[in-house]
Amino acid sequence: MLAVKSISHNNSIIFRRSLRLMGDQFEISVVGNNPSWADERIADAVAEINRVEKLLSAFSEDSAINTINRNAGIKPVKTNAEIFKLIDRALQISELTYGAFDITYLTADKDNNSDNQNGGIAVKTAVKVSYKNVEIDAAAQTVFLKEPGMRISFAANGKGYAADRAKYVLQLQGVSSGVINSGGDLLTWGAQPDNEPWTVATADPSQENVPFANVDISNMAVATSVNTDKYATVIDKKLLGSFNPKKGFPVSKIKSVSIISTTAEFADAMATPVLSIGINAGLYLINQLNQMAAVIIDDHDRVYTSKNVSIN
Template sequence: MTAIEIVPTVYKRVLKLMGNRFEISVVSDDESRASSRIDLAVAEISRIEKLLTTFSDDSQTNQINAAAGIKPVRVDQEVFQLIQRSLKISAITQGAFDITYGSIDKSLWNFDINMKSLPDAETARNAVRLINYKNVIMDPEHLTVMLKEKGMRIGFGGIGKGYAADRAKAILQHNGVNSGIVNAAGDLTTWGTQPNGKPWTIAIADPDKQLTPFSTLNISDMAIATSGNYEKYAVIDGKKYSHTIDPKTGLPVSGIKSVSIICPSAEFADAMATPVTVMGIRVGLDLVNQLQQLACVIIDDNNRLYTSRNINVKN
């Protein structure tokens, strides 16, 4: 009588969380155990969504926004620390990443793929006049957060998915899942290996043909986040402008189709992808090259590929 060999398999679940498509994959030799572990990850992501959402009046994010220019709001330590880390990233990127981005005044002008002209510089600047991470007042002793100006708003759209992916990974690892991927709408974190022992192969989408990989990377215990402008853009006087708005000028950025950031933390990768787009190729790569354990792949409007130092991309 021969023993039955139990071969590990990748078990996946796709669901909508935080308004985005999440795919959670775990390597296991037991389907019911894999399913129960995925349940724990889903519960953690849902918990974070309730904390950070701007679609619920009683979320801590909305309490901070409602009290803007009026009073400080006490928050959980978790939210306080996430805001602290966000403000550090704002400082590193000189404001190209800014959680007060929600303060943009869309009544003055709003990006539309059918638009035929840009707003004048003054209108654009007025639209972003309340965006300023330096006006977020933090009190570590009392765990309070205050937005200095009335009308200011914070939001975690640029960092929340990555944070949730990191937390889901931590929960899965704590519960004995040695290999897996948490993919939060393209912001993903990996650990361990495929069932065959090889690293995970991650594709960077071709900006023009989304189902075709532009290039691939073999990674393990790493996260990758991509900020792409290939779906939402306007063509004005023959030049492409993306839906990504420079928080300092209020104008849409141009020249870059996609930025992929690779580093150990999905939160940091998520937060860095958009600011590199805003900063542009030369300045963005220069910043990435100065930061430890951070790598970057940029595809420009002419499909040219640029990479930071110490990265091996397979075309």
């Protein structure tokens, strides 16, 4: 069911619908003046998010990701252009973050049957995997996971990609302004009904008390990663699939990192790496990138921003 947030002088209204998608709470908002039209547009966005979830699923027997994973250490797998480009971008982010972002993981230890020192007893030997063990061929459009037992997952940036795709579909359908809130991560375009820019607080009223609530995020995405424990080895929904726990260094001085970028996919992918590498290194990295900003809050509630963010 649609909920009306506000009415402006030009008769435009913000229609919102909340529902659970991709294992998280989504809220899709569109600006318009026709409830039936808004309902249809939000349904289009939901359909696209469901399509992306199915596309990125590692559990469906016939999914591209499952086929790539099943052939790890065996052979390259030809895939479609959408999956190939998504993997290619993920590998580029891994390079950019020196492996702090990584879509690869290992399902289990590898059996090592060398019996020279163990009397024929099978021994579990750790197999290290990383994005460097993913081989892609642009000409053949193939993906090869070099190590048996190696897997890839888009748990870290899949919801961001789905939000980007939903926005794209909505814009094609004539939605000139809106917000997609995926578990607190925001993607906005256009302006509010009164032609004011979207801010963090107007895009998500539950965040009206955060220090950067009034930051203009129109036509931008904001993704936040929260440090829920003293050490980066803790795996929560934001760390799963993106942080390499073998580094294991403490990040207790950071409470949260919010990344502002032009796409939800990139913002989502960058939030946890910045959390893991620390305040100084994280801000240095963000300051080298175009069309990207960061707001970091430490465990004393002090706020640090990249060079292109101003907070009053």
